[in-house]
Amino acid sequence: MRFFRSRQKVDAKLPADASAARVPEGVLVHAIGDVHGRLDLLSELLGRIADDVALRDPSEHRIVLLGDLIDRGPDSAGVVELCATYDWRESRPDFVIGNHEELMLNVLDGDPSGIRFWIDNGGDATLRSYGLPPDIIDQGTAEQIMAALSARVPAHHIRFLHALCDYLTIGDYWFVHAGIRPGLPLARQKPKDLRWIRGAFLDHAEPHGGIVVHGHTISPEVDAQPNRIGIDTGAYETGRLTALGLWNTERWHLQTGR
Template identity: 35%
Template sequence: MRKGTPTSVGEDFLPMSRLIAVGDIHGMLHKLTGLVEQISPQKEDTLVFLGDYIDRGYDSYPVVEYLIKFKSEFPNTVLLRGNHEDFIVSMFSGNQNPRQRDLWLNANGGHLTKASYNRAGCYMNVHQKFYESLPHFWETNKYFFCHAGVRPGVPLERQKRSDLLEIREPFLSAVKDYGKTIVHGHTIVDRPTILKHRINIDTGAGIHGPLTAIELPSLKIWQQM
């Protein structure tokens, strides 16, 4: 019997599906698996992963493998692109200049991602299609999901890809009605930022913080260290 299908009077009162966003994972497989176990996803749920699956933690390869399998089991899953995945895509396309490559490898934890693929006995291009397929945003009537945020003053449908992946200011300080609540990660905060116009759930899983997920619109939060 499918989970999430009403099977008794009691379950008729449960919502049939949930909308849940998940913050920056950064190669932390144990935080990801622990968080998903807590959420206990059902087939009808939509989990929106906000990007930055790799770099900083040791398990970038298995995290990507896990997410690919997760999407095959939970077809509503949305896997967005983070700036860290975009580094990889630009490397595949040959658009990464030596300075960017050096920045990725040494400052942004790319050497750990390379090492993770090496341990798995493969190169990053085994996941080339996965990286290249990741969209920059996803939206519902009420929410606009993207990795980093949006540029205030620019309509949501005209946002630059680079802003969706990298923006911090002036987005973080702006108090603006975008017509939808922006749900994002990218900028690490001690605890989730929940405002009317934006929600940030990057609680630094890639360094010392927990991995955070939030259900919408209930604002129920799960965290995993």
Template identity: 35%
Template sequence: MVPLAAIGDIHGRADLLETLLARLEPDLQVICVGDYIDRGDRSADVLRILQSSSDIICLKGNHEEMLLNFLEQPETYGRRWFRNGGLQTMASFGIAGLTETSPDDRLRTARDALVKAMGGPLIDWLDGLQSGWRVGNLAVVHAGADPALPLDSQPGHVLRWGHPDFMTSPRRDGIWIIHGHTIVSAPVIDQGRVAIDTGAYASGRLTAAIVNDGDIRFEST
């Protein structure tokens, strides 16, 4: 297996992403678990860095799904996204003056402005991101997986949003799963799960799990 580094939830911290990437050995296959946007101040920069890095494998998280849903149906999905950090993402693209209670017409106008600011290539790139990646007995996903189902049978929304049994029921197929989504104070290895979301947007700690020859170590900012 090619040595790899799986990077946890970035949430708009382009500064931490740049710092962590500079620390990683150049021969590592880098995989990002999703949640590149929201909460931190530099979501637009994070997306542009990752889109331009063709050698990095990027997965889709639930926050990317919320943004894409907003683009499709702003009246339905906008307020929920805004409550979960979407306002910071909008601001990073130069769109201000919104609140969690903005009326429908303001949401539609904001959606149109975001489409223009992001541009079609970035939106298409985001929409086309896969929800999971696997090699051998190791998988990388954003949020988790149903321990009762084979990995190739997992619904995409489970990989992006998680499953109620993921953190309590170990898998029986011997597959290790590296994931983000659930914030931990320090990276955790437990019963086939490797949790690497160390709350970068608030803690300043962006973490990568580095896997080489079956060994797992961590690098954090």
């Protein structure tokens, strides 16, 4: 109990009744789950979000992408290009880093050690989307792949990837890629947990101090729990990309393919 109270002191202010969790008045939020190279679905979903914004007429609109923009699906390069260059108009986008962006950044930053792990976990699709020849992807040395990738990824993509954030908060909601380590304040979370955690977070039923909105772990439908909301609906294979909408204490979701 003492532990729980001290956490509350650090991270403040969630109402006792989690269903009363809210975003600030006049602020409309859409959080988008793991895109994984599905440029087609992201484009469709952004269109639906624009309709939602027109309907609500907010004083402020925020879009949070929860990471894993890349890998597995067919057009990671196109997704990064869209996110980096999209005309967001009055909307403010924020981009949270996922474990897949971490793997790509490690390679771009010159660390060859994780390259086979990345390729085996869907990085091959990202390399293809940037135009690397199949024989280099399949048989190239780590150095050859790194050189070929660095030569093909535009500078503005690299700047975009380096600017991704570890987490952000809006009102009573915390936005992260994978989850958080229960019992630690948000500001003391390790990047490894924020980007990779599963069981210790997913199985934790006690309040965190904020409602954690996350991706990373696929569920067929939105996984809404009292202390967290998972919105990775496996878009790259299901065709279902999910956006969670937040307005005052209201929550709803928009999905492609519906």
